[in-house]
Amino acid sequence: MRLLILGGTWFLGRALGELALEAGWSVTTFNRGVSAADLPGVEAIRGDREQFDDLSRLAEHGPWDAVVDTIGFVPREVLAAATALAPAVRNYVFLSSVNVYTGWPSEPLNDTSPVFECPPDADVDFGAELGYAGQYGALKAGCERAVIETLGTDRAAILRPGVILGPNEYVGRLTWWLARAARGGELLAPGPLDRPIQPIDVRDVASFALRCASDGVVGSFNLGAPIGRATFADLIDACVAATGADSRPVWVDPEWLVERGVQQWTELPLWRTHEGVWKVDSSRAEHAGLRCRPLTQTVADTWAWMTDGGTAITGSGEAARAADHGLAADRERELLQEWNRRV
Ligand SMILES: NC(=O)c1ccc[n+]([C@@H]2O[C@H](COP(=O)([O-])OP(=O)(O)OC[C@H]3O[C@@H](n4cnc5c(N)ncnc54)[C@H](OP(=O)(O)O)[C@@H]3O)[C@@H](O)[C@H]2O)c1
The missing domain is CATH 3.40.50.720 (NAD(P)-binding Rossmann-like Domain)
Known part of the structure; x- marks a missing residue:
């Protein structure tokens, strides 16, 4: 070929x-x-x-x-x-x-x-x-x-x-969650924990x-991966497990986050409340031979790449978007303090 x-x-x-x-x-x-x-x-x-x-x-x-x-x-x-x-x-x-x-x-x-x-x-x-x-x-x-x-x-x-x-990702989605999990402590996780992702x-x-x-x-x-095979909790758990850190997810009500102006998709990567975001049917590709590995494997291999000196390319184009991704540590702490006082 x-x-x-x-x-x-x-x-x-x-x-x-x-x-x-x-x-x-x-x-x-x-x-x-x-x-x-x-x-x-x-x-x-x-x-x-x-x-x-x-x-x-x-x-x-x-x-x-x-x-x-x-x-x-x-x-x-x-x-x-x-x-x-x-x-x-x-x-x-x-x-x-x-x-x-x-x-x-x-x-x-x-x-x-x-x-x-x-x-x-x-x-x-x-x-x-x-x-x-x-x-x-x-x-x-x-x-x-x-x-x-x-x-x-x-x-x-x-x-x-x-x-x-996966490994070499430059948009800064999974890489941000992994880096966040590795930092440890209370980790703001956008609920519900059974929200499907693909x-x-x-x-x-x-x-x-x-x-x-x-x-x-x-x-x-x-x-896309099969609808409903993995949840947001699976993603967060896999990040915590891969990094081996002592992060403890605190599941926060999504409407509460929206009310506080937390930016979906970017400030909390991969989190989006829209009805169809993770409901894309890929059965035609499955019939043509698409096979999707478990999310846990993607997470573990991406962490292995990150800790083996892997750095996303920063030269041009979409790589610049990585800077837009992730919740600042101060803002996360403030949000968690407010949430913990509330419940
Ligand atoms: N990431 C996602 O979640 C996602 C989701 C859906 C669809 N997609 C699509 O998947 C594709 C992802 O591609 P990738 O960035 O991972 O591909 P890639 O082939 O790994 O990287 C982009 C390549 O394009 C070259 N390039 C950039 N501008 C060029 C130009 N003007 N002329 C010639 N070469 C140029 C870059 O090298 P040089 O800079 O050295 O030229 C680099 O080799 C995109 O089409 C994207 O829309 C991505």
Whole structure:
């Protein structure tokens, strides 16, 4: 198998490369070489996906059995990549997001729920009125169209993960909870403790993407762990167990936190009260071979990575978002004091 990864050095792209190399595939990566080191063993091609000439030059290094595009955010750029690479690849696997659904996170979703309307050649400013998450989702929907309209439905796999966690995570979600658990003491945990969550391990996303690449699996697929298999309490317990610290979760009423202006998703990562946030049905992908490891394993392996000198890349892009994640220690203490006085 010959695989091309657009990206390939941070998180998901890195996991893809590692898994493909382990399987004995020949792997080419395409990136600017500014943010992180290349994986040993890949053929690394330098270039900027915003430059059509770089993409045309890249295509000359083909052919490949498949490309996995981990870094498509602007339809016009994805259209350019798909156009340049169509003669050089058999299949195109595009990393989209659950954000393409107009109903996320407010309502439960399946693979056929309505998605944002966005032209396949839209530019980066399309949908600005939708806010950060809405615009991101609309642009991803336009990227999906760009791939499908260029390659055709028989050569395109569209992957729509929810939250991805695991070693090398740079958004700062699980890594924050682990670092917090390691600090010990009373830990503010957003109730209810049986709230279901369904993050997916980065290696399980990578494994499914490689299955699409090797077996020519096509279509669009939600990617998340089975609904209801894990709860927020499982997440917190796994963080405490992995770190071995003496953290004691104090489960706080979610409405009480909302009233105090605690920011969902960022100040308390992965916590969100919306009805549909963790109700994304991924059964189509399961039937096509998606397998999700237990959350406890993702947590333990991420802690092992963090304590083995693992540092998330900080070069550019989404890595900057890590600074937005997590509750300041002073604020947590004040909230807990108020909560403990109240009950
Ligand atoms: N994290 C989540 O929870 C989540 C959830 C749903 C969907 N997703 C999607 O999953 C994907 C995650 O990808 P990742 O960041 O983990 O991928 P990655 O392939 O591991 O890292 C990003 C790569 O893109 C390269 N890059 C950035 N800008 C570039 C440019 N202009 N030209 C060429 N290369 C460029 C970077 O290297 P250089 O900087 O050196 O160029 C890096 O190699 C995204 O599409 C995201 O929307 C993520």
